[in-house]
Amino acid sequence: MLAEVHKVSPEEAREQRTALGHWLKELREQQGLSQRELAESLSLEYYTFISQLENGRGKIPTHRYAEWAAALGQDPQEFVKALLFYYEPSTYKILFEKEAV
């Protein structure tokens, strides 16, 4: 039974996160922020974490979604919805499929 559970393959997850990285980069540049400036606004200890995310590696910590939304000038709900689309596509589909139709 467990084998039937749909799992996102590492390749799929990587593609999703790479796409998310591009989107995050666009948002940052729209705000006119450098990676270092964004990291400072988020009080990150090393700004290369921004570059890492924009390259599709790693995830934004769940408990900091709201801060990221604010730093990138996004509506928190829409921002988290987008993150869910990239990080948890199956969950996103269940929650928002009807809405999309």
Next chain:
Amino acid sequence: MTNIYDFPSRSIEDKEDGFLQQGSDTLAFDESGKHVDFSDKVYQSIERSRAYERANWSNQELASIYRVKCLLDAAQVPCTVERGQSDEGDPWCVYCTPGGEVFIHLCRISGTYILDSPNLSAPISGANFTQLIERFSNGALQKTRDSNGQKHRVVKLSRGDNVFLHPATLLAALIWSIYVESEELVLLSQDEQEEPSHDDAILLVNSLAETPSGQELLKEATFIAGHASDANLINDRLPDHLDDGEAQLVVGADYAPQRDVTGKNGLFPPQTVIATGLSAIAVAVGLLSESFINRQPDAELADLLATLPDDPGNESLLTNTENPDKTKGVDLAAIVTSFFDHLVPETGSYASALSDQMATDTSPVAPGAVLSADAMKLLAELAANLRAEIDPDTAPVQTEVVELANLLVDLPATPENADTPPSAPQAAEASNALSGFVDNALKITGLQNIFDDMLQQYALGGTVIEASFDIASIDQAETSALERLLPGKTDIEKPVPVRSDSSAVAESAVPAPKPDTTVEDMPVFSLFDDNVRKFVNHLLDKSEKVEMIATESELIFIDFTAFDEADDISHTMSWSLNGGGTVSVVGLASEFQDFDLIVA
């Protein structure tokens, strides 16, 4: 008749220089056409591009990063390495699980390395990998105490002044330690202020021998051995069945202490991975063993034997109850039992008998338990059988077993010898031992024909050495370099030539008693491998100014071109020989760099 064509001259307006323009920037040439005049924006753009490239990982750094990956792979920790540069050019790399979870972020920002992991309470930073490790050891892990409030065991591997550990070695040890949330594999400069703790231990883990990759590593590796405060320490670390369970990371969704900044989940390796991986990394990089086996083992064991009562036949051997401090932190029984149990399967019957004997001798968890006379006798039999059965030429690992067995058999005599003033026959014996060591060491290194008939014995610092040159001729700088390798031999300026006959040696050079040497004092060296052999051969081929000095446990090659110019930078490095002893090289730092032995 000829046709004359008249080509109209082109007006300035017709000049097509659009290709020289990009936006508001124009590329212009001076009148000679030789020099290019960049506008400020173009120039700055080029400079930024160059700076961006310069800031990237160096080849050496990349080599270290990917060597760590290889070591982790060998340790059954499959991972991928991804890297990139920030918009300012600062390089970063991440080690990811096969599922894509990042478990290590390493970056260099303005020359400072920063390393972060979900398992760290805060990122650690330093100017080099050594500093990262030092800061890690100061409690960077989230959990530094277990549920019983006991501090985690810390293996401290002493580093001598002339010891160099490869950056990848340091980085692998650090990443591995973070990965398993353990402080057990930490390379440190010895903290002299810290008392040796009962919990301090050198792990004896040999599950590596049961994996194909591990067996490959073992061929070129030395032993893992050392202190064990109790036998259970080792047993707990060894997997019961290496094949049980896949070596996969488990992402701990419920892991409470998450890092605030990155919020990444804690990662938990299975227990099997811990033991196997620890072995793989430790053996692959030669981290652990030299301090116990390869590096002047007689001195090491002398230190261990200091914990033994003087009379091997005394029934009070089991535990030194009158002076518990004397046996603090050392459980020879545990070392020996585990050593033979796990490293030498074919000696299982002996090891089993030994274990049984020790089980009747003392409680397995009794700190400071030592071997009984019966156990020592059993060891002697074991050693004798090993010598008879094992061919050292075809079994490099087992050769070390014989070495250990030999040492163990000699245990009771060592402390007494240390306290006995040397006699003339002993001096002659030392001279012969010196020659024997030199012959054997040169054979092992493949350099036996280089200094034929060139070696002469000298009395130096109360002992006898062999040298391929007149050591009275060396200058101050060279003396200084040698002093580091031959500490305590302050009369190096006035060496006394010694005739080869042993009586002359006895009269002119009575060896001084060896200074007390503790385990903590012993430096850790990498193994003398093919790359080092090529390096030494390169020096010998390159220059006629390479000479050799030999002590009873060390060959020292000196490239005197390292002292030709005042601004020459010399470097000293040492390696352990598989058959015991050390090889050191004094030479130009740049030569070491050429062979990737040190980083510029």
